[in-house]
Each structure stands twice: as C-alpha cells, then as structure tokens.
Amino acid sequence: MAEPQITEPEAPSASTAGGSHRARRKNSRVVLKLLATALAMFGFGFALVPLYDVLCDITGLNGKTGGRYEYSAVDSRVNTERLVTVQFMAQNNAGMSWVFKPNVKEVRVHPGQLTEVSFYARNPSAGDMVAQAVPSVSPFQAADYLHKTECFCFTQQRLGAGVEVDMPLTFFIDQDIPEEITKLTLSYSLFDITANFKRADGSLGVGALSAN
C-alpha cells in the first residue's frame, strides 16, 4: 500500500485544498486583508470626487468661481491705479433653446470696484422651463480673484413660455489680482434642467426654485 502523506486520499477537494486547519486560518487572514483593501479602494474611488473639488479649489484649476461672496469694508478700497477688462460670454449647452446673451460685452473696472451688469434670457418655447447657468473663468488663474456678491447662477432660472428677463450679476475684482492679468473672460453655459423638475403629470414642481 502506498504511504500517503496526507490524511485524505482524494486530495484537494474544496474543503481541503487549503490543507490543515492552520493553513485555512492563514488563508482567511489573507483574504480578509485583501477584501478590506478592495473595499477601501472602492471608497477611494468615491473620495476622488471631493478630493478633485478640493484640488481645483486650492489651485484655482478648472476656472470654477466660488459661491456668493460677502462684501466687507476691507474690500471697498478701490485701486484706481489699475484697470482690468472683464469680458462676458454666454452660450447654450447642447439642446438648450433659450436666447441667452450678456447685455454688455465687456467692462473695464478698477480692482475693488463693485460693478453690476446683467444677462438677457428669453424662453421661446411653448412651456415652462428651468435653466441653470454654469460659470467658468479664463485664464483659470484669475478665477480666485473674481468675487461675485450676486449672481443669477446662484439659483436656477424658471421662465414661462415666451417670457424674457434681465438677470443681474454683481461682482468685483480682488485688489490682490496679479499684475500680469489685465483681461479675463467670464463665460456662462446655460443648461436645460427642466426634466429634473417635471412631475408625473407634466407640470413643474412648485418647490423647484430653491437656491443652488
């Protein structure tokens, strides 16, 4: 008779491939660690979302402007030595039917000088629509120095069929804006988000216009 070194002649079946009890404990330790790694990496994938925003925020990459800026006495010092040109652009995202444009193409402002401009929008369609404007500043290095105290982009815009509106934007340029930036462009893309507010019966929800 052969002299098998192992207790089970059938050799590895599912329950014994790991061998002894000790070997199985060793396996489960490794498996637990690896499963934890996989779970952690799944979490890391989601952590990339806030990390991305934080990184864009710190570096000013992406030309994203901040939210509503609280204007204070310190900001009211106006540097009349410098003039910065601010250009405005407006465009519709794919599939958006509104007429959307800035009422002035560009302004020349002193850093620290509070300025109000407006954008024109009209809903030419036959129904109520809701829109969201998404800003972007170019060059992106200027994004941190453009402060908006009031902007139509802070909320969603709801317009009935054929209704037109002038939408206000109040901003100032930070006194600390680097010398080499003499011109910047503030651009808005208008997105149709009506579908997000549609009720089952086709009407728009009442609570649709909460602030962004």
Next chain:
Amino acid sequence: MSAGHDDHQHGPAKGLTRWLYTTNHKDIGTLYLWFSFAMFLLGGSFALVIRAELFQPGLQFVAPDFFNQMTTMHGLVMVFGAVMPAFVGLANWMIPMMIGAPDMALPRMNNWSFWILPFAFAMLSSTLLMEAGAPNFGWTFYAPLSTTYAPSTVTFFIFAVHLMGASSIMGSINIIATILNLRAPGMTLMKMPMFVWTWLITAYLLLAVMPVLAGVVTMMLFDVHFGTSFFNAAGGGDPVLFQHVFWFFGHPEVYIMILPAFGVVSEIVPTFSRKRLFGYDSMVYATSSIAFLSFIVWAHHMFTTGMPLAGELFFMYATMLIAVPTGVKVFNWVSTMFRGSLTFETPMLFAIAFVVLFTMGGFTGLMLAIAPADFQYHDTYFVVAHFHYVLVPGAVFSIMAAAYYWLPKWTGHMYDEALGKMHFWLSFVGINVLFFPQHFLGLAGMPRRIPDYALQFADFNMISSIGGFLFGISQLVFLFVVIKCVRGGRQATAQVWEGAKGLEWEIPSPAPYHTFTTPPAIK
C-alpha cells in the same frame, strides 16, 4: 482507508456538472481559456464589422450608430472578455503547478469567479438585440456620452461591469492567497518562476483598481437613475472628473493586461534559448516599478483637457520613466537569447514576435507621452495603432505563445507544429498589414471612431482591412490546431521541451487531475 481507494486518484466527475461544480484549478483554468477564446472570436467579429465598413470611404454596411456600438463592444469584449480571462485561465492552470501547490487556495470562490463571467457577457451582449441598441459611447465610456446621452441599455452595461469587477477581484484574491500561502517548502519568493511573480503583482494591481472601476460605474448609475450630478455640469458636477477616475483605473488596467504577458515570455524565451533567464532579480524589480509607476501617469490620457503646464510636465516625465524598467525587460529577453542555442518552435516564434512588436508599440507610446506632440496625435488612428500594437502582438501573442507552450502539458499530446507555424506566420503578417498602416493614417490626421473618412485615407484603410480579415480568419487555424491537439497527437514527454525547467515539467503529461498533493522538494 481501503487500499484500492488510496492508490488511484479521483478523476473528474462526468458530464456537464463536472464543469458547473468543479473546484479543480485545471478545470477552471480550462473553462477560463475556452471562454476567453469564445470572447476573442466574438470581439474579433465586431472588429471585422468595423474593418468591413472602413474598407472604403462612404457608408457601406452599417449605420453610424451601429458602428459606434461595434467599436464600443469590440473594446469591452476584448479587454474584459478575452485578454483578462485568458490570463486568469493561465494563472489557474499554471500557478499551482509552478509553486508546487495542490490547488488554488480558495477553490469554491474560484468556481464562482469564473461562472459569473458568462452571465456578465451574456447581459452585455444581449443589449445588441435590444431596441435601444448596445452601448455606443466607446469602451472608455466618457461622461456625459455614457450618462446624459447614453442609450437606455447603459444600465445593462453598468451591471455587467460590476459583475466583471467582482469576478476579477475574487480571482486576484485567490491568486494572491495561493502564492503567499501555498508555495511548497523551500520555494522562496525569489525562487518563483517569473510568470508567478508577474501574476502576483498583477493581482495586486487588479485589487487596487477594479474597485475604482466599480465606483465610477456606480456613480454613472446614480447620475442616470437617481438624479445625482457626479459628472453633470448643470448640477455642479464635472465631466472631466469622470476621466480622472476612469483613467485612475484605466492606466493600471493596461499593465494588468501586459504584466502576465511579460511573465509568459520570460518563461518561454529561456526554454528555447536553453539558458537561464538573464537578470531574474532585475525582472522582478522592473515589474514592481512598472506597477508602481502605472498609478501616477493616468492623466497622460487627458493632455488635451486643459491641464496646467506643471501637470502636463509631471505626467509626461512620469510616463517616459516607464520606458526605463520596460527597457530593462526587453534587454533581459534579448540577453537571454544572446549566445543561446535557439530553436524556433511556435511558442518561441510568438515570443520573439512579442519582444519585437511590443517594443514597437512601446516606442509609439513614448511618442504619445510627449505632451505637445500628443495634441497632434490625440484621438487619431495613431493612438489606435499604438495600443493595438501593445495589445495584439503584445498581450494576445503572449497568450497564444503560452497556449502552444503548455498545450502538450495540458493535453498530453504535441500540437501539429507545421500548422502552428502556419498560424504564426499568418497572424504575424496579418497583424502588421492590419495595424502598421494605421500609424500613417493617424499621423495624416484620421480621427478614431468614425464610420466614414476623407478620400485621402482610402488606400491605407483598404490595406488595413485586408490585414484585418487575414488575421481574423487565421485564428480559425488556431482553433483547429487546439482541437486537433486535444483529440490526439504524438505523446508528449513530461519535460515536453528540451530546455524546459520548473516544477510543471516534472509531472507527467497530461498533468494528472490532482498534482502535488504532497509538496515537492525544492532544491
């Protein structure tokens, strides 16, 4: 125990249930390999639809939307269905035999990780028969194409990717546990065959990035169905974020598809050179460096998204750095062959073709790594030529080399050498006729993923399509060789190849159903 019971090993069960319930690493390896070959033919037939349409300018056979479905499905099926499962199949078959283990560490999970794959791909392929059509947003499924503008079948795609991810994660856990826990006494890490080493590192890569892929498709699912705005600018999200998260998975993924290929070639080249592998230690370190670098180069896929200069430079230099450990590997393979007594059986032919053609793909990769040049090459056929050179004569050739190399061990029969060589030469010529002209098309400015093109691209596209059909049809020769070898042929010896060294060559051919039930002694 009764005597008669001790003396013989239990063979496999009979019938279909053998394959459904099996926990045997050899059975599961076989399942993986056949499945990946089926997917290779399916993905290949999608590619032939693409090449037929591009044979001439103008729209001949398919509508543009279906063309987009074909490019998308071709990429997904080849990456997740053909290349990755083929390597997992090789790992299943070979790793236990190479390290002197009786089986994989977690045989039941092994069964499960294989059997969810057919369901994943059935689900993905079923979208072709649906009214909305298959996914049409490219295998990279950039948002918002894959969210806001996606066909309704995107949900099937998302769950299919979840299943593939679960399968890969379980597979890699199994492989790591096997390698760490089941090595025969005396088999230290630095004595392991290169194939085992490359798979250990690949398994860690899989474990690190497949969950991120699962995360990104989950975010898509939420954007599409639950009104979140991860990638929707109108709701405060950012489509560029998608690209970052995707390529954080996607770049290590390309090394997942090539590191095991390095392992295969590092087994075959020494055998047919009748020399030891040159620079074993440096191979291990080079593989680890490549794996590490793969995590910090992802944004070289995104040079044109508007990165700051510092970002472009960092990702450019980091990418170029990968050429160093890769160069070490190529140098080692060439040095292994140097002054060896070489013979050119089919596996060696595929392995040498791998070294030469993969290096060419690596060089075009270096060209693409140069950020300012990439602005010109981005999204052209040059990129298509580049990644097909590293994936087809790279990963796919290595899989074929591995199949020819180990077929005698698996089946106990020698394959038909003349037919094998014919398969090699048809593939070698086909592949170069297919992909080489695509470099020129790309440099001349032909964009990728288009069903129709300007007239000046006509000649090279026609040549490319002819190569495509030649390569595609010659794979039927491979199928024939494999079937013929399974059914019979000259009896293979245990060592099979004169220069072969390693534990797998010390057991008889075909490898018995159970091997190394008692650990072998390692000298």
